[in-house]
Amino acid sequence: GQNIDQPTEMTATEGAIVQINCTYQTSGFNGLFWYQQHAGEAPTFLSYNVLDGLEEKGRFSSFLSRSKGYSYLLLKELQMKDSASYLCAVAGSGGSYIPTFGRGTSLIVHP
Amino acid sequence: GAGVSQSPSNKVTEKGKDVELRCDPISGHTALYWYRQSLGQGLEFLIYFQGNSAPDKSGLPSDRFSAERTGGSVSTLTIQRTQQEDSAVYLCASSLGDSRHQPQHFGDGTRLSIL
Numbered sequence: 323g324q325n326i327d328q329p330t331e332m333t334a335t336e337g338a339i340v341q342i343n344c345t346y347q348t349s350g351f352n353g354l355f356w357y358q359q360h361a362g363e364a365p366t367f368l369s370y371n372v373l374d375g376l377e378e379k380g381r382f383s384s385f386l387s388r389s390k391g392y393s394y395l396l397l398k399e400l401q402m403k404d405s406a407s408y409l410c411a412v413a414g415s416g417g418s419y420i421p422t423f424g425r426g427t428s429l430i431v432h433p
Numbered sequence: 434g435a436g437v438s439q440s441p442s443n444k445v446t447e448k449g450k451d452v453e454l455r456c457d458p459i460s461g462h463t464a465l466y467w468y469r470q471s472l473g474q475g476l477e478f479l480i481y482f483q484g485n486s487a488p489d490k491s492g493l494p495s496d497r498f499s500a501e502r503t504g505g506s507v508s509t510l511t512i513q514r515t516q517q518e519d520s521a522v523y524l525c526a527s528s529l530g531d532s533r534h535q536p537q538h539f540g541d542g543t544r545l546s547i548l
Contacts, residue, residue, distance in 0.1 A: 367536035
């Protein structure tokens with residue numbers, strides 16, 4: 323089976339940097355996704371990591387350590403519009419690549 | 434370019450009734466997924482279609498739930514004899530091929546409320 327853990331909620335200040343962690347225990351690994359979901363809206367793709375290291379994309383970066391079963395999403399220069407839920411998802415194994423999602427981290431950015 | 438389209442956006446029905454939820458994926462996407470999301474919960478996988486292969490139904494919570502995908506495109510999720518615990522947002526997603534490295538594109542979901 324798959325187990326994915328993320329903090330339930332985080333708060334941060336506009337302009338600051340925040341790191342959202344995700345740990346996973348899976349029987350196999352075929353990559354890790356981060357999605358952003360604003361309240362009442364569909365999740366949208368942010369990043370994909372399959373190799374160890376940091377992937378940078380504008381204000382957002384994602385890091386993966388496969389040996390530690392650990393990833394983080396780093397958001398820089400926070401804006402109010404970054405207030406959303408951030409979902410970590412691990413692509414499955416055993417011939418099926420169906421992603422398993424964590425419960426998401428609700429990020430609240432305040433002025 | 435159209436994204437994933439789901440209908441209806443909201444559905445309110447009485448306990449015991451059957452409901453049908455529709456998903457129109459992005460053209461050319463061979464993989465289609467159904468998830469449901471309850472308040473404060475993560476996305477719960479329901480069913481997966483890939484091309485002409487037999488669907489992976491391992492996430493369907495009971496035999497009241499079924500889904501089909503006609504012509505490799507539009508999909509319908511059917512819930513028979515609805516129960517109050519079926520109340521949730523039902524999300525559909527599609528992707529190019531399998532999801533190993535292809536991101537999923539989600540529709541806005543159907544918010545289902547069972548009275």
